[in-house]
Amino acid sequence: MGGCFYVQGEGGDVQGAIAIQNLCKTYRGKRGKRVTALADLNLQVEVGQVFGFLGPNGAGKSTTIKLLLDLIRPTSGVCRLFGADSRDPATRQRIGYLPENPSFYDYLSAEEYLSFVGSAFRLDRSIMAARKGEVLKQLGLWDVRKRAIRTYSKGMVQRLGIAQALLHDPDLLIFDEPMSGLDPLGRALVKSVIRELRQLGKTVFFSTHITADVEAVCDRVGILVGGHLRVVTDVNKILTRGLQGYVVEVITDGGAVSIAEVGKDDLQKELNRFWSEGSRIERIEPIRPDMESYFLSVVQQVEAP
Numbered sequence: 001m002g003g004c005f006y007v008q009g010e011g012g013d014v015q016g017a018i019a020i021q022n023l024c025k026t027y028r029g030k031r032g033k034r035v036t037a038l039a040d041l042n043l044q045v046e047v048g049q050v051f052g053f054l055g056p057n058g059a060g061k062s063t064t065i066k067l068l069l070d071l072i073r074p075t076s077g078v079c080r081l082f083g084a085d086s087r088d089p090a091t092r093q094r095i096g097y098l099p100e101n102p103s104f105y106d107y108l109s110a111e112e113y114l115s116f117v118g119s120a121f122r123l124d125r126s127i128m129a130a131r132k133g134e135v136l137k138q139l140g141l142w143d144v145r146k147r148a149i150r151t152y153s154k155g156m157v158q159r160l161g162i163a164q165a166l167l168h169d170p171d172l173l174i175f176d177e178p179m180s181g182l183d184p185l186g187r188a189l190v191k192s193v194i195r196e197l198r199q200l201g202k203t204v205f206f207s208t209h210i211t212a213d214v215e216a217v218c219d220r221v222g223i224l225v226g227g228h229l230r231v232v233t234d235v236n237k238i239l240t241r242g243l244q245g246y247v248v249e250v251i252t253d254g255g256a257v258s259i260a261e262v263g264k265d266d267l268q269k270e271l272n273r274f275w276s277e278g279s280r281i282e283r284i285e286p287i288r289p290d291m292e293s294y295f296l297s298v299v300q301q302v303e304a305p
């Protein structure tokens, strides 16, 4: 098993929003058995990036996030948030956090719960009122704001989890599987919230095992497998490299639709042939590896004997 592969061409702020150095976490499992959840993690996330932390189940994603938030202690290593030690409680003021399985005081309404969160962050009364309205509307919870949380669906609870993370207008959002439990509408909503956060210059770090979500919203991706960070790269670099060929759809002289796969060096030759046969070119699409095939290839490399 090799080390982490940092793809060339990345620079930026030395401190960054997140800087993780030599982070290790070993749990004591059943009968004192040691479980190495994270092995020597080094990772930097720049200010303003949307970073997808991708990995299969049990890869160590939640462990990393809990370490970043000082909810658990590392076996060794350090995490820095905007240059400050993540164990410093003052860093919390700049972070919004969505846990993996959010659960709230469910006898409260969303509005009451957000007031509780706002007071924990010592938000000024008028700012709190304005922010509560903004995030409730942003997450589609305005109409149900006075209902007890226990009457909410799973997706509504998840969206409230994101609303409470945004309430104090933090600079860094750390979301543990933000799209989990959401229907397609909810997923689209959360993706648009993440894009809005990027436009505001916020940094978003979120864990997921859903490759399409990384493809849809992330600037950068880190792939974690079995506690080891395997790759950190720009999402665009994965999506634009490795052209394998083209799908060409043509309408023949006789009006029939024909779809052909053409090798990446044969496009011009094949187009000339179609034209000479009197066919009309309807569609040309490049065939490239998507995030899913890239992710699978990284995981399979690790699993290969």
Ligand SMILES: Nc1ncnc2c1ncn2[C@@H]1O[C@H](COP(=O)(O)OP(=O)(O)OP(=O)(O)O)[C@@H](O)[C@H]1O
Residues within 6 Å of the ligand: 027, 028, 029, 035, 036, 037, 055, 056, 057, 058, 059, 060, 061, 062, 063, 064, 100, 209
């Ligand atoms: N409190 C704990 N005690 C013992 N082992 C633990 C504990 N928490 C996590 N682990 C183990 O550490 C490893 C990493 O778990 P972690 O929850 O960080 O992974 P994950 O990538 O978030 O997984 P998932 O996508 O399933 O949530 C797993 O083998 C898990 O069983």
